[in-house]
Amino acid sequence: MKVLLDENLPNRLKFRLLERVHEVFTAREMGWNGQKNGNLLGLLTANGFEVLITSDKNLVHQQNLNKYTVNVLLLRIKANRYPYIQALLPQILYLLESKQSEQFIAIDPV
Template sequence: MKLLLDENLPKKLKLDFPEHEVYTVTDKGWNGVKNGELLKLLLNDGFDALLTFDKNLQHQQNFKKYTICVFVMIAPINTYAELSKLVPLIKKAIKKSTLVGPIIISL
């Protein structure tokens, strides 16, 4: 699966998904790209999912027009120590067959 880490996530999270092809927004040169445009870029570049800490994204975009999954990570702060606790839940969700739209991931 091809995953993109939003710019609000620690780059170190890439290491927690060795079985997947993982990029950061910085890797792709997409820093500062607004959410609607970012979703279009994801689709055009063959990504399967976006991981983000942006809790508002799920309310700002019409996911009916995108065939992409967005994992919205909910934690007290967006540090690697906190967000890495959510990785097993994301991996469990990835194994499901239908991944479209926002999926809230929290402990």
């Protein structure tokens, strides 16, 4: 599975995901920082990505996700700091490993 972490997420998340998911990239690594959501989703589709992990709550309201083959995993977190994300890590890994087919999934803190 090929996963992209949006630019709003800490790089530390990548290394935790790499323990169980084979291909994880950051927007920064791909040179995609600053891309508008529609352009980013198009780049993901064109480059074979299957999942975008983001905390951008506006993305789902601004884009017609049906136009893209990428699944979006939205982290509804208080702040984009690792401790908030770490609490969601079991849910994130479960969803990635079970290869959920929903195009949009939001994860809330427990």
